[in-house]
Amino acid sequence: MNPSIFRKSLLVCCFALFLAFSGAGLQPAEAKxxxxxxxxxxxxxxxxxxxxxxxxxxxxxxxxxxxxxxxxxxxxxxxxxxxxxxxxxxxxxxxxxxxxxxxxxxxxxxxxxxxxxxxxxxxxxxxxxxxxxxxxxxxxxxxxxxxxxxxGTLINQNQVASKFMLSQGYKRFAVIHDTTDYGKSHKEFFTKYITEGGAKVLAEFGVTADQQDFTVELTKIKSLNPEVIWFAGLYPQGVRIRAQMEKLGINAQFQGVSGLKSDAFITGIGPELAEGCLSFLEGSPLEKxxxxxxxxxxxxxxxxxxxxxxxxxxxxxxxxxxxxxxxxxxxxxxxxxxxxxxxxxxxxxxxxxxxxxxxxxxEPYVSKYVVQDGKWLVWEDSEYASGKRNLKK
Amino acid sequence: MNRVAVFFSGLPGCILPALLLLAWSSFFLTAEDQISVFLSLISLAACVIVAVRMRWGNVLRDSIAAHERLWDACLIAIMLALLVLFREDHYSLFLLGTIMAYATAVMGLNVQLGYAGVLNFSCASFFGVGGYTAAMLMAGTGLPPLLTLPLGGAIAALTGCVLLLPVLRTSGHYAALVTMAFALLFRVFLDVSEWFGGPQGIPVAPLTIAGLDFSRGISWGDTEFSFYLKYDLLLLLVLCLAYSLTRRLERSWIGLALDAVRSDEVASACFGINIQRWKITAFTLGNFLSGLAGALYAMMLAYISPANFTFADSLLFLSILLLGGIGNIQGVLVATVLVVIIPEKFQVIQEYRYLIYSALVLLMIVFRPVGLLPRKPRVYTGNPA
CATH class of the missing domain: 3.40.50.2300 (Response regulator)
Structure with a gap:
């Protein structure tokens, strides 16, 4: 009949046959x-x-x-x-x-x-x-x-993080979190543990996961003059916030959650601005x-x-x-x-x-990380822990 | 050819394809490994190609048109037969349930886009409004659970009223943009409102009707029926109601008015058709159906979150309608089956599954841009067969 229909159907069949055989025959024979x-x-x-x-x-x-x-x-x-x-x-x-x-x-x-x-x-x-x-x-x-x-749950991570920050003597926190489940639940537990430890949360800001400009939040934060800006979210935003902090001349310690610990954070912002930023992640680093x-x-x-x-x-x-x-x-x-x-x-x-x-x-082990010379280092190995360098106060 | 036509016009013409369809779908639903999945797809393609080459398609179509009730009964029978066949297979029953819920929602979209020509890129949002209504009502109030189903639809329709003004005042691309914006807003709204569970989502209590708990299986003698069977039966009922409603709507003078509004607004206004009234009717009714389906789907799923009702899901609903052929609800049924099951069956090829799926969609667009079963023009004289 219509030759074009025939050709088309042949094409479809060939395509389907190719699919059928492309992945077959991978299972090895087993005696067990x-x-x-x-x-x-x-x-x-x-x-x-x-x-x-x-x-x-x-x-x-x-x-x-x-x-x-x-x-x-x-x-x-x-x-x-x-x-x-x-x-x-x-x-x-x-x-x-x-x-x-x-x-x-x-x-x-x-x-x-x-x-x-x-x-x-x-x-x-x-x-x-x-x-x-x-x-x-x-x-x-x-x-x-x-x-x-x-x-581990993010409860563990935030217990470790807040305990660590308190032990470093920080008392005044400004909190930024993204409005996903990730950011929100981190915020819930971190603020809980940190206030229980006697520190103060000066302000809380929820931002959407694709927000570009943080001038409004950061200007407000600057006027409050916190010791730490804590950010719960993923590294792409971490890059923006850290960069805009610098632009506005905010000289506070920048601390993130597990979502910040990515090499892309350091490459995105440059080792200079990344220096001294903190993050916490479940598990020990593989090489350890x-x-x-x-x-x-x-x-x-x-x-x-x-x-x-x-x-x-x-x-x-x-x-x-x-x-x-x-x-x-x-x-x-x-x-x-x-x-x-x-x-x-x-x-x-x-x-x-x-x-x-x-x-x-x-027994979820949570590791603490700090950026030193353009690299995420485990806190204990860094010059910050040994006292050679200091976090911002 | 004449004898074939005679053969196909009666009951046997109905039974034979129905049996073939039943056999194929039960095989396809149970296909687990790559070979059987692709074998069943190839056999389907082969059947369709042979049917087209032998010109059986037209015969079949005429038979469907002439004996519509018989065909409808046959489809219901096939569905029931599948439900009985898979009575213990939770997963297949769940898929069948998903198909029916999606098909009902797309029936709603069909009333909007297929009949009245009102663009709606936020069908999944109204589906979601229904789902969230069910979740909130079941958790927070003592309303009888069965009542939450129509309420889910009603709230979806009510929410749609927010969009009425912009949808009526805009047309074409702009109307599309308005509904797109709504879909995005809906997602953000759910993400930030703690009351609705936030981005994490909320559990939905199972349906109970007159003491019958839908989250429990039924044991009858030695056989243990899956709990999904109850949901499937209810979904089948809802789908049948939605189907007959849209079918009757299409055939009535309302359907005629809607068609006129879609084809040419100026001309229909000249003939005294109230354009705004019919657009509102179609939009609201469509949202009602989507919301109703969403409420029931949420109960079956038992857990919903904003990620289920994104703009991408709205596009999925739209693509079902386009694949089936805009305006033809029989096409919707066929297309829903394909769109829901094919990606699921392609799980066997892991991360490449959407690649293959998209390739199939592309092939479809190239070879059959009007959809699988395009809507036929209305026939008013004589016997349509």
């Missing part, structure tokens, strides 16, 4: 019993660099385990995308949790997603370890035996850990397309713990959840891990 484990995180969208890094780390843990001749089980990864959206997250979580052949999963970077999905995991009884979402309610709003979290270097080596050796990014070690450890549990009690969701809960003081890549009665890792 295969057990499926899962991963859910943002694989597409704005947070995908974190999500892909963490997925690769989970995959790395599994590949290493499968290469190891010991052990009864071979593991297979099922990974799904949550796009950092709660509705897609619930969809993926339902898919994974309802699949009885999956026995444990490492899940979620975004708090809003994790808050929505914990009920799903509980309903279907799938043991999960949350690797990257930091909102306290994810573990503390309920007591689901299936839900564990390896990363005995197995950190090994992990980086293994990761780079695998030729993944994406950098590990911040959450990869957490995902790696969580996946290893799930596989350990499977080896110990076999593929049984209930027993796996119990075994995971019972982990106390395990030495891992990210330091010691113990789960408390809410499944929260109760």
């Amino acid at each position: 019993t295969t057990v499926k484990v899962g991963y859910i995180g943002p694989l597409t969208g704005g947070n995908s660099s974190i999500g892909l890094g963490a997925r690769n780390a989970a995959e790395l843990a599994i590949m290493e385990r499968n290469k190891n001749p010991g052990g009864e089980y071979a593991f297979e990864l099922v990974s799904l995308d949550d796009e950092c959206k709660p509705n897609i997250g619930v969809q993926s979580a339902t898919k994974m949790a309802a699949d009885k052949s999956i026995f444990g999963a490492v899940t979620h970077y975004c708090s809003a997603v994790a808050l929505g999905t914990v009920d799903v995991y509980h309903r279907f009884g799938l043991p999960v370890i949350i690797y990257g979402a930091v909102h306290p309610d994810i573990t503390y709003a309920h007591n689901y035996p299936e839900v564990l979290r390896i990363i 850990l005995p197995k950190g270097e090994e992990f980086m080596k293994a990761y780079t050796a695998r030729d993944f397309k994406n950098a590990p990014d911040a959450m990869a070690p957490f995902s790696y450890v969580a996946m290893s713990q799930i596989m350990d549990a499977v080896e110990k009690v076999g593929p049984d969701r209930k027993k796996i959840a119990q075994t995971l809960r019972a982990i106390k003081g395990e030495d891992t890549l990210i330091g010691k891990v113990s789960y408390d009665d809410h499944g929260q890792n109760s």
Whole structure:
């Protein structure tokens, strides 16, 4: 009949065939019993660099385990995308949790997603370890035996941060936070701990995540003359605020949260202005850990397309713990959840891990960082700690 | 050809494609690995191509037009059959529920854009208003939960009134901009208002009707039905109501007036049609349907946050309408199935899934810019078959 329709249909068929065969035939044959484990995180969208890094780390843990001749089980990864959206997250979580052949999963970077999905995991009884979402309610709003979290909550981070600042003798704070869940919950806990410690919050400003100009906020802050400007948000805004502080001649100490600790902050603003800025981050730096270097080596050796990014070690450890549990009690969701809960003081890549009665890792180590000569240094190693240099007063 | 036409015009013409559709969709819904996902897509493409080459499409279309009630019944039967088939498969039931909720919302958008020609780039916001209304009413008041569904729609329609004036006073690109602005405002508003849970979102209590808890499964003899089944049945009911409402609206003189307003405002004003009245009617009714669907969807999801109702989601609703063919609600049904399920099934190819999905959308635009099932012109004389 119509030759053009025929040609078009041929084209579509070829395209579809190409798709069908492009990814097939990757699974190796295994003699051991295969057990499926899962991963859910943002694989597409704005947070995908974190999500892909963490997925690769989970995959790395599994590949290493499968290469190891010991052990009864071979593991297979099922990974799904949550796009950092709660509705897609619930969809993926339902898919994974309802699949009885999956026995444990490492899940979620975004708090809003994790808050929505914990009920799903509980309903279907799938043991999960949350690797990257930091909102306290994810573990503390309920007591689901299936839900564990390896990363510290932002409560821990702010406890450490406020204690540190108070010990440095700071008393007068001006607070800027972005209006996302991240910035807001950080603000809630930081101001709480800091006022409990006897310091004063002079002013609070909520800014949207894409605000460019902070002149209004900073002018007000300048008139209040605080010792510290504390900012809860991510580094792109940190760059703008720090630069505009300089422009307005505000000579206060600049302190951020975990979202500030990125090399892009220093390159964005130049080492001079970045000098002495503070940040706090969960976990010890990889190079400080005995197995950190090994992990980086293994990761780079695998030729993944994406950098590990911040959450990869957490995902790696969580996946290893799930596989350990499977080896110990076999593929049984209930027993796996119990075994995971019972982990106390395990030495891992990210330091010691113990789960408390809410499944929260109760030994989250928070590191303090300061910029010195254009580099983020752990506080204890810096010349600031040794007294050679001084923070602004 | 004549015999084919005779064959297709009766009940068997309905049963055969319906069975094929049922078999295909159940296979596609359970497809897990790459090979079966792509096999099912290829088989669908092949079927469509063969049907087009053999000119069965027109026959089928005439059959649908001539026996519409039969076809509607068939579609409901297919849906029910799928629900029974997947009674224990939570995930598939959840997807089916999502499809029905989205389809209902797009029916609303269809009344606005497809019939009256009122541009609305904030459909997801009204969907969200419905969802948040349900969440707040269930948490804060003792209202019977079933009542929150129509209230979700009503509040969405009421919220739409904010936009009435700018939508009526602008046209074309400007009207589009106004609704876009609303979608962005809605997101920011939710982000900063603690009362609505802020950016974190809020949990939505499950629906209970006359003591029947929708968050629990049903066990009947040995079989354990998923709790999503209840939501799906209710969503099916709502979808059927929305479908028959829009269908009747389209056929009535109201639909005629709306068509006239869309085609030529000046001409219809000359014929004494009150343009503003019909634009308001269409806009409000459309928002009501979107809000209603949103309320039920939120209850099924049990947790909502502003990230679910962004401008991008509004574009998704719009793309469903464009894919299906603007103005044709049967097309909406088909397009919703594709738009919801294909990205989900492409999870097997991980981070590349949206790449492939976008490629498919592009192919679609190149080969069939009018949509899968474009709306037919009205026929007034004789038997449309």
